[in-house]
Amino acid sequence: MANERFQSPRGTYDILPKDAPYWRFTRQVLREEAESSGFQRIEVPMFEEKRLFERATGDTTDVVTKEMFGVVRASKMAETDKEDSSQEFVLRPEFTPGIIRSYLEQGMQALPQPVKLYTDGPVFRYSRPQKGRYRQFQQMDYEIIGDGSAASDVAVILLTWNLFKRLGLADSVIVDINSLGDAKCRPKMRKALLDYLSQNLNKLASFDVARVQKNPFRVLDSQEPKTIAVVKAGPQLVDLLCDDCKREFKQVLELLDELGIPYNLDPYLVRGLDYYTRTTFEIRRKDDETRQNSLGGGGRYDGLVELLGGRPTPAVGAAPGMDRIIEYMQEKEIKIPETKLTDVFVVAIGEHALKVTIPLVEALKAKEILTGVSMARDGLKEQLALATRLGARLVIIVGEREVRDQSAIVKDLDQGSQETIPLGDLKASVVKKLS
Numbered sequence: 001m002a003n004e005r006f007q008s009p010r011g012t013y014d015i016l017p018k019d020a021p022y023w024r025f026t027r028q029v030l031r032e033e034a035e036s037s038g039f040q041r042i043e044v045p046m047f048e049e050k051r052l053f054e055r056a057t058g059d060t061t062d063v064v065t066k067e068m069f070g071v072v073r074a075s076k077m078a079e080t081d082k083e084d085s086s087q088e089f090v091l092r093p094e095f096t097p098g099i100i101r102s103y104l105e106q107g108m109q110a111l112p113q114p115v116k117l118y119t120d121g122p123v124f125r126y127s128r129p130q131k132g133r134y135r136q137f138q139q140m141d142y143e144i145i146g147d148g149s150a151a152s153d154v155a156v157i158l159l160t161w162n163l164f165k166r167l168g169l170a171d172s173v174i175v176d177i178n179s180l181g182d183a184k185c186r187p188k189m190r191k192a193l194l195d196y197l198s199q200n201l202n203k204l205a206s207f208d209v210a211r212v213q214k215n216p217f218r219v220l221d222s223q224e225p226k227t228i229a230v231v232k233a234g235p236q237l238v239d240l241l242c243d244d245c246k247r248e249f250k251q252v253l254e255l256l257d258e259l260g261i262p263y264n265l266d267p268y269l270v271r272g273l274d275y276y277t278r279t280t281f282e283i284r285r286k287d288d289e290t291r292q293n294s295l296g297g298g299g300r301y302d303g304l305v306e307l308l309g310g311r312p313t314p315a316v317g318a319a320p321g322m323d324r325i326i327e328y329m330q331e332k333e334i335k336i337p338e339t340k341l342t343d344v345f346v347v348a349i350g351e352h353a354l355k356v357t358i359p360l361v362e363a364l365k366a367k368e369i370l371t372g373v374s375m376a377r378d379g380l381k382e383q384l385a386l387a388t389r390l391g392a393r394l395v396i397i398v399g400e401r402e403v404r405d406q407s408a409i410v411k412d413l414d415q416g417s418q419e420t421i422p423l424g425d426l427k428a429s430v431v432k433k434l435s
């Protein structure tokens with residue numbers, strides 16, 4: 001039908017040119033901060049086996065039970081197709097399980113430990129869309145695999161903190177932190193929670209009653225006011241930590257104090273994913289007490305590598321959510337540095353001029369001078385406006401007359417001057433002007 005219209009799917013949005021500089025800057029900051037702290041880039045597939053997330057993220061979590069998008073072939077399977085049709089795939093709802101799958105599959109356990117990896121990209125969760133909550137959103141993610149020390153917990157929090165600092169948000173955010181204990185103290189914690197919640201079942205929101213037996217830790221995460229009141233009167237996880245976990249958690253907090261990273265000890269922070277042990281944290285806007293729109297979260301997950309078939313290997317990581325961070329930067333009107341796209345902008349008017357300017361552009365690029373060229377048929381005024389927008393210092397104009405005279409007009413936009421230079425001297429002259 002001619003008047004049929006299409007819309008982006010619910011919970012997704014387009015990143016338009018006006019917002020693109022924020023995304024570019026945020027990714028660049030991630031790359032610089034992560035790589036200068038010794039993290040290496042990894043990219044994992046956007047879809048993986050469903051059972052990977054069931055096993056890793058956890059089959060009692062909302063993410064796995066309610067929010068995964070399945071991946072199926074839209075066309076009918078061919079008779080001859082030999083692929084195993086019993087495999088089920090989903091779009092990744094987070095990065096951590098895919099990265100650990102790759103760590104094991106690609107033999108990274110044999111490398112010197114720890115292995116430090118970072119990435120960023122889209123992840124997918126079928127949640128009810130609202131401001132700050134999307135079905136396709138983007139995370140930055142970094143993991144330190146193979147080191148169980150408090151120093152690694154702090155390295156991950158520090159990288160997170162440095163990202164927020166570089167993005168202009170350090171004064172507006174705070175780190176909520178807690179410890180969930182390890183395999184030793186976890187059963188004791190679970191029992192204490194289970195006993196307490198079981199005695200108070202009739203006071204919990206009905207939605208949370210079913211979670212008590214399945215995974216009592218999930219109840220601490222509840223947003224239901226009735227449940228929150230019960231939780232707040234109950235046992236605090238930090239009081240139930242074993243001596244080792246207590247000592248390590250204290251070390252983490254002392255290191256954070258030393259680094260001047262502001263934190264808030266939150267004894268009810270459990271995070272929404274099953275793999276966490278010991279230190280867990282979330283970073284939130286100072287004005288968002290409920291953590292409804294947390295800007296990032298992470299923690300230690302010492303059992304996951306083993307759970308996915310590897311040797312016991314401690315690990316810790318975090319994932320800031322880029323959509324929420326960028327929305328917050330825009331809300332706070334944080335200016336990002338202008339990216340210089342061009343030093344020299346070349347305007348060729350007419351076919352003959354193009355033949356002259358293309359080799360010139362290539363020669364300047366070879367000298368690592370950012371050079372843009374316009375082949376559009378716009379008037380000179382529009383071309384000069386484009387050169388200014390791209391931040392060019394010099395504009396080189398070659399028209400029919402210049403081709404005939406074997407020369408070019410060079411405008412210096414910073415100095416407001418203009419001169420005609422023979423083509424043979426052009427490259428040397430541009431290099432000199434810019435140096």
Ligand code: HAM
Nearest residue numbers: 094096132133134137294295296297298317318319321
């Ligand atoms: P997560 O807390 O599930 O952790 O997600 C991390 C961040 O992603 C959140 O803090 C939030 O900023 C953003 N986010 C989550 N859901 C949405 C949504 N529907 N719309 C927009 N942004 C959202 C993880 O994913 C773990 N893999 C983090 C980690 C890495 N732990 C250890 N290593």
